[in-house]
Amino acid sequence: MAERTDASTDTDSRNGSGKSSMIELLHFVLGAQNANKALWTSPSLRDHVFTLELDWPGRSEPLVVTRAVCRPNKIVVDPDVTGGTPRGLFDRPAEISLKDWQWVIERDLYGATSQNLDISGRTLLSFAIRRVDVGGFLEPTKTFGQQSPHDSMLNLCHLFGLDVGLAARYRLLSNQEATRKKLVEAAKDPVWGKIVGRSAELRGEIGAVEQRLAELERQIADFQVVPEYENIRREADEVDQQIRDLRAEEAIERRNLQDMERAMADVVEPDDRYLETAYRQLGVILGQEVRRRFDDVRVFHETVVRNREKHLSEEASRLRERLSERNLARQRLGERQAALLRTLNSGGALDALTSLQYALAREQAHLESLRHRFQAAQALEASRREIDAKRLELEQEMVTDLEDRDAATREANALFNQYARRLYGDGKNPYLTFSPTKQRMRIEPRIEDDGSRGIHNMVIFCFDLTASVIAHRAGRGPDFLVHDSHLYDGVDERQIVRALQLAAEVTAAEGMQYVVTINSDDLRKAGSAGLDAAPYVIEPHLTDQVTGGLFGFRF
Template sequence: MLRQLSADDERFKTVTFQSGLNLVVAEATAVSRSTDSRNGSGKSSMIELLHFLLGARADNKHLAARKELRQTVFTLSLDWPGLSQELSVSRSGTDVKHVTLRPTLPDEPELSGSPRSSLFGTDEGRKVPLAEWQALIEMRLFGLTGEHPGVSGRALLAFLIRRVGDHGFNEAVRSFSRQSEAKATPNLAYLLGLDSALASRYQDIAAKKATRDQLKKAVDDPVWGKVIGKAADLRGEIAVRKSKIDELKREIGAFRVVPQYEELKERADELSRRIQDLGTQDVIDRRNLDHLEKAVAEAVDPEVQYLEQVYGELGLVLPGQALRRFEDVRAFHTAVVRNRRTYLGEEIEATRRNLEARKSERARLDTELSAVLKDLSEGGALDRLTALQKILAQEEAQLGALQHRLEVAQTVEASSREIEAARIDLVREVDTDLRERQQQISQATVLFHELASRLYGNDRPAYLSVEAGKSSLKIAPKISSDVSQGINKMSIFCFDLTMAVIGHREGRAPDFLVHDSHIFDGVDDRQVTRALEAAVDITEAEGMQYIVTINEDKLAQTRSLGFDSTPYVIEPLLTDAYDEGGLFGFRFER
């Protein structure tokens, strides 16, 4: 239970709570001016401070961050599970990211993981990060251990302590005006003992649909459509990219770093040039050999018949002397031919030896070149390996980008029927689960009906409707009536009290419920009276606490109808006195 709300500013009016019904009353004073209003007495501010001390996030627009209050340290004392004395939590607008707990809490291994954690300290308490305090509230006040998607302690508190500023009294199933049912109902389901995880899956489907709708718009755009692409095209690109990556991985895996890679490369180039030069010389020698062989064939004994005829004719003129010279000429020609054949034969032999020698040299060079090329093909320089690895990293990054684009494209191209099929499956699961939990639903429905019957009698149908809707788990409190603001507010009253009781019974909620006076806006005085009487009875029976702010004139009407409010009115009495009547003891503009 909540025990006390206080501040270190002596002007602040300390609020002391009790078990059962607590009435925080605001009245108009006899000396109040016509322009004064009980709206400035601090009723809603008390609600804001309770949220502030129970872990609500606060920005520079928050009440506690106002320059008039920023230095004030507010404190809430409350009962704490497992602690024999009250726990006090303090917080100020100067340090909204931490709270101070007194006394220090016993070890919470689920949060700290080891003894003497940040929750321990001296008797002065210990400063605790806001997130850790929120986690403590979830675990100890709401029993939220393990995974509970869609459910949080702050969201649950928003139903148990509704805020006017968030329009929390507009609808029973929403704690603030823009809250979707898909996000609200997992928290309601948790308090009522239903499967909150199933209820939260509606959010997944809604998120997928919203994503698909947005991406579909993007794809339909001529520019963004090119950026995303089509799934079929992207699958082809991915297949090619994967093949290239696999090839690079194989090459890198088989890569052998050759320390003298550059020397081997230069030697391979030198051998190639040498082999090429040998080939060029062979071509020249073969051409020369061909010419030599033709020359040998042409080096024959000269035809001397014509000389005999010439010399015969000369013999007529020069007999004897000419014939002697003819034999000399024949011998000379024969010697010349013989010498040429010898020379050509030697040249041919030398050329053939050169060809054979180069053949052997080329074979040797070919062998050496093959060995060098093998070393080069099986390995390489370190910078080559580094380059390959860099290329692989780039290819893998591009593959990741393609896969991401494919996911987007697949999401875009997923038909509405696929989303609808998932929705139908979820509705079927939720419907089956609700049938299995019918006893739990009946317990909550009966309690809601009993509370509504106390307000409006048994002639007006009142029940909880729980069903598997298309877009969310549908939890709807219903009191048969014409459209009426008052009946809507009392429907919220009965619904909240039902959730608080059921949640408390099963260890899913603390033992308090807080309402602002707006819960009674437009409500007939008779229903207000019966609501307060019902709150007295059920909090006493359940060992709970119901705190509600109320204007004195509304409370006076309940007294005239027989309700004795005296035991339930708590200190302080708030007034509309301009200077010091409100909760803070001084007036400032909000």
């Protein structure tokens, strides 16, 4: 309780006395990751160590938890409860990590059986200890302003005993729908469209690459490395060139042979008999001397013709012989070339095998990239109807589950109705609904109101009290509920009295504890309306003076 003192002036305020800081202190010791950074980064608190003593499930002695501002990631628990089972009287304190402390809270206070569950101990604690600075009093079903409705519903399902797995599937479908929308928007970009592509085109491209991979794998499997591959290949090239040269020379010699054969066919013996006939017609009688000269010339010409014919015949024979030799040489070279080619065709060089293997690795990487693109394209092209079908199926499963858990939801609704009627009488129609939809599970507390802030805050009060009692009865929640004074802002004094009386009665009957911070003025108004708060006020009393705040100083 924060009081005004007799020395208070009109300029003094209890707003900075530490009521909300008390809430932050509880969160700090109970494992908050970033509880009010502005508070814990203050140099005035740098060397402070805060300790919380609390009852712990399954243990007869109190548990003392200590956390230093300068070492926020280390928690000291005394005794060591990390093992989960009570030990002897001489249990020693243990220093554990912040993550381990958060898990111990989930396990022991909220009945979690595995660290992989979708529930969060920190979120659940935020329903039991709401924080005003993050928007904890904006909506009954949220612990901070920007909280995902799926995350809040998932943890509320745990508190009310509903199927957490079904609530988690709502969140999964929501994430899939959000991803689909983002991909649809991104696909409109021409560059991104080339990166992802269409599934039909990618399917064909994948098939082509898979065929190339199969061919490369077959070639590598059949590949044989030929020793001295380069030397054999070089010799084969030389033999091929020799064959080409022989063919060129053979063509030339065949043309020469044809020319000689034509020349030999043109060789004819000289015929001079027409001369004697011609002279006789002219009346000229040739003498013996002239005739002897003609005979000598005839013999000379015959000798020349025979010599030329002999020379041509001998040269033609030599050409035919060389052609025959070249033909034999070409046959031998052809046989050698065939042998070399058979050797080369049976395998290849080591660098050729390495090239094949490199090509195979490149195609495999390309195929993997195409498959990733194909999966992205399929996600992009996922039909809204498919997601809607899953949502309809999930909605029906949730309806069936709620029918099976009808007793639990009836109990929660009855408690909420009872608590709200205690505050506002029978003139209101309070109710708590559990309604599955296609989008998510909805848990909604309602009290007929005129939109006032006070009634809205009392809806939160009744909702928190209902959830805390239900969870505590089933062993799914702790035995405490904490409210900041901001919850009572704008609330009629009569409802403040009834709320505090109701909280005192319910927590006493359920074996629980209700902690509230409040200004003395609000408490005095409640006292004038019939509340005796004296038995419940705990030390220290906070004041609006410099030394009267929670920390004993202002900073």
